[in-house]
Amino acid sequence: MSRLRVNAFTLSIDGFGAGPDQDLKEPLGVGGEALHNWMFGTRTFRNMSGDDRGTTDTDDRFVARSFENVGAWIMGRNMFGPIRGEWPDESWKGWWGDNPPYHVPVFVLTHHPRDPIVMEGGTTFHFVTDGIHSALEKAKAAANGKDIRLGGGVATVRQYLREKLIDDMHLAISPMLLGSGENLFAGIDMLKLGYRCSEQVATPNATHFIIERA
Template sequence: MSKVKVTAFSISLDGYGAGPDQSLETPLGKGGEQLHEWFIPTKMFQRMMNKEEGTEGTDNDFAEKSFENIGAWIMGRNMFGPIRGPWPNDEWKGWWGDTPPYHVPVFVLTNHAREPINMKGGTTFHFVTDGIESALEKAKKAANGKDIRIGGGVSTIRQFLQAGYIDEMHLAFSPVFLGAGEHLFAGIDLPKLGFTDVQTTYSENAAHVILKKGK
């Protein structure tokens, strides 16, 4: 059965998924790059960067698993790119160049319409202007029975959490404090949303926590 999942989402020990003062130069906010130090060295990430080297082990296992059985992605506009407001032109096609690592349809939440972008490797970016329910409906059709991955950022995940649409989350807690920024769980009652099953695996660089809704 298709699941709506958050996977390999990095978070600080004090609950922030991005630092303060996000900008083109610091898209993850001040200190936000520290959240991903468990992921960047992995063989999975290095392969995404078209490199052969990379670490194996627990972190890489979780990185690899995060892409398994994914039939569609949903992401916020900030995760697609740094541009705000109306699209000035069609030049920006995402952070990842001509061959993004998604390889499936990706539905980008935005207030500004744009024609779909077909990329190499099977990725097509669709721009959804009528809310998360519409994006989820479109993603389910595109996924054709596979899972839907909610890719972030924090605001997007919070919207899907608060609406009760997320079935499972894999959070990678990095051993850093940010102190400010975008907090993932502020005002969110996870037990009330049905998350009761917790599994934790530790690596040298992160605590990998799986949260699932109880049966």
């Protein structure tokens, strides 16, 4: 049975998954890119851009795990790009170039319809306008029994958390403070929703937590 997973989702010590003032120059907000320093040096991450170097340590194993058995993705429009409102044209096709790192169908939550975008490497972006439950149903059908990985942004993960639709989460806590931005857990009672921490691993670059729904 397909599971809905959050993987390699990085937070600051004070709970922010993105910094303030997100825009084209700062897609993760001011200071947000530094959250992911634990990942950038790993071999799995570097392999996505054709670099065969990188570390093969605990951080790398968590990145590698995040891509295992994934048959589809769901992401918010904020993760897909910086454009707001109606699509002005068909030119924006994501941050990742002609061959995005997904290689499976990706379902983008939006209020504004758009035709699917077929990319190189097996990635097709589908735009879902009728809510998170519809996106999950479509992703499960496309995943063909494999898992669905839920990407960002923070607001998207919060929507699925509130509905208790996420089966498990891998959170990487980066050793830095952001002070403001998008806070993942603000106003959400994870215990009442039935989640618990099942694994904790610390590395020099991050502390990794696995949270599962009981």
